[in-house]
Amino acid sequence: MLKDITLGQYYTADSVIHRLDPRVKLVATLFFIIAIFVANDPVGFCFITICLFGVIALSKVPFSYMVRGLKSIIILLLICGIFNLFLTPGDAIVKWGNVQITIQGIRAAVLMLVRMIYLIIGTSIMTLTTTPNQLTDGLETGLRFLNYIHVPVHEIAMMMSIALRFIPILSDETDKIMKAQMARGASFDGKGIVKKAKAMVPLLVPLFVSAFRRANDLALAMEARCYHGGEGRTSMKPLHYQRRDVNAYILIFAFLAAVIALHIFF
Numbered sequence: 001m002l003k004d005i006t007l008g009q010y011y012t013a014d015s016v017i018h019r020l021d022p023r024v025k026l027v028a029t030l031f032f033i034i035a036i037f038v039a040n041d042p043v044g045f046c047f048i049t050i051c052l053f054g055v056i057a058l059s060k061v062p063f064s065y066m067v068r069g070l071k072s073i074i075i076l077l078l079i080c081g082i083f084n085l086f087l088t089p090g091d092a093i094v095k096w097g098n099v100q101i102t103i104q105g106i107r108a109a110v111l112m113l114v115r116m117i118y119l120i121i122g123t124s125i126m127t128l129t130t131t132p133n134q135l136t137d138g139l140e141t142g143l144r145f146l147n148y149i150h151v152p153v154h155e156i157a158m159m160m161s162i163a164l165r166f167i168p169i170l171s172d173e174t175d176k177i178m179k180a181q182m183a184r185g186a187s188f189d190g191k192g193i194v195k196k197a198k199a200m201v202p203l204l205v206p207l208f209v210s211a212f213r214r215a216n217d218l219a220l221a222m223e224a225r226c227y228h229g230g231e232g233r234t235s236m237k238p239l240h241y242q243r244r245d246v247n248a249y250i251l252i253f254a255f256l257a258a259v260i261a262l263h264i265f266f
Contacts, residue, residue, distance in 0.1 A: 009127065009128065009167075009168050010127070010128065010129075010130070010131050010132070011061045011065065011128040011129065013059070013060040013061060013129075014060070015058060015059050015060040015061075015129070016058050016244065017055065017058050017059040017060075017125070017129045018059070018060075018129045018130075019244065020129075020244065020245060020248055021138065021239055021240075021241055021242070021245045022130050022134040022135055022137060022138025022139075022239070023138045023141060023142045023239065023245075024245045024248045024249060024252070025125075025126045025129065025130055025138070026126070026135075026138050026139060026142060027142075027249070027252060028126075028248070028252045029122060029123060029125075029126045031252050031253075031255065031256045032048075032052075032118075032122045032255075033119060033122065034256065035048060035255065035256055035259040036048060036114075036115050036118045036119060036122070037115065038259055038260055038263050039259055039262070039263060040111070040263060041262070041263070041266055043262050043266045044259055044262045044263055044266065045114060047258065047259065047262060048118065048259065051255055052118065052121065052122065055125060056121075056125065059125055059128070059129050061125070061128050061129065065128075066121060066124050066125070066128065067121065069120055069121075069124050070117060070120055070121075073116075073120065076116075077113055077116055077117070080109075080112050080113065080116060081109045081112060081113050082109075084105060084108040084109040084112050085101060085105045085106065085108075085109040086099055086100070086101065086105065087105070088102055088104050088105035088108045088109075089102065089104070089105075090102035090103055090104030090105060091103045091104065093106075127164065132161045132164045132165050133161065135157075135160065135161060135164065136157045136158065136160065136161035137157075137235055137237070137239055138239065139153075139156070139157040139160065140153055140154055140157040141239050143156075143157075154229060154233075155229065162218070166211075166214070169214070170207070170210075170211060173207065173210050173211075174203065174207055177203055177206050177207055177210070178203055181202045181203060181206075186199070186202045186203075187199060
């Protein structure tokens with residue numbers, strides 16, 4: 001499961017999506033999230049699916065690599081689907097006492113699962129085609145206007161960048177600790193919730209210790225390099241919009257407008 005976590009990882013490739021300005025990809029991800037929650041019918045989702053597969057093809061990231069991140073949240077997907085299936089009131093199809101399955105519940109469960117799957121894939125496209133440094137620069141530059149109302153944009157962008165960088169590092173660390181504890185005789189295959197929770201203690205304790213140690217080392221390194229926030233700091237690679245970025249913005253706005261139009265007319 002640890003190898004299936006793709007969030008925060010960067011896939012090296014030479015594609016149009018990789019070359020786009022990170023601000024464009026942040027806006028595109030935001031608009032895509034809005035679109036999947038605006039769409040409420042098969043026509044809208046068919047259009048979104050076609051556009052999504054088109055972007056995946058342009059990104060040159062293997063589809064199997066992109067959907068691998070879904071394996072780590074399959075439990076969450078099942079829980080959301082079951083809750084929507086059994087707890088949505090409406091016209092009952094099957095009923096066992098107080099438990100019932102309704103037409104509205106089936107529709108809500110399917111919509112929720114599709115939306116969550118598309119949400120994971122859509123955000124994975126952004127993280128797989130954009131380095132953490134580019135995401136930080138894009139977020140900080142795009143939200144710079146919030147500095148006028150004293151929102152710490154630089155600090156927020158820095159925290160997001162550090163969090164994304166730590167995801168693959170902590171995943172590798174977890175794998176190493178698990179193998180080391182198994183070599184010492186630890187078992188992670190306990191039956192029952194209580195036994196499984198106890199079995200995770202030899203893994204979680206050293207993982208938290210390692211995470212705090214890495215965080216302390218990072219803080220010391222930032223202090224040693226005289227880091228005092230974003231005031232007066234400049235970027236080594238300033239962001240500049242290219243013609244392809246303007247064309248991408250036009251396509252993004254057209255995509256959202258088309259989804260809203262399909263929702264209204266269908």
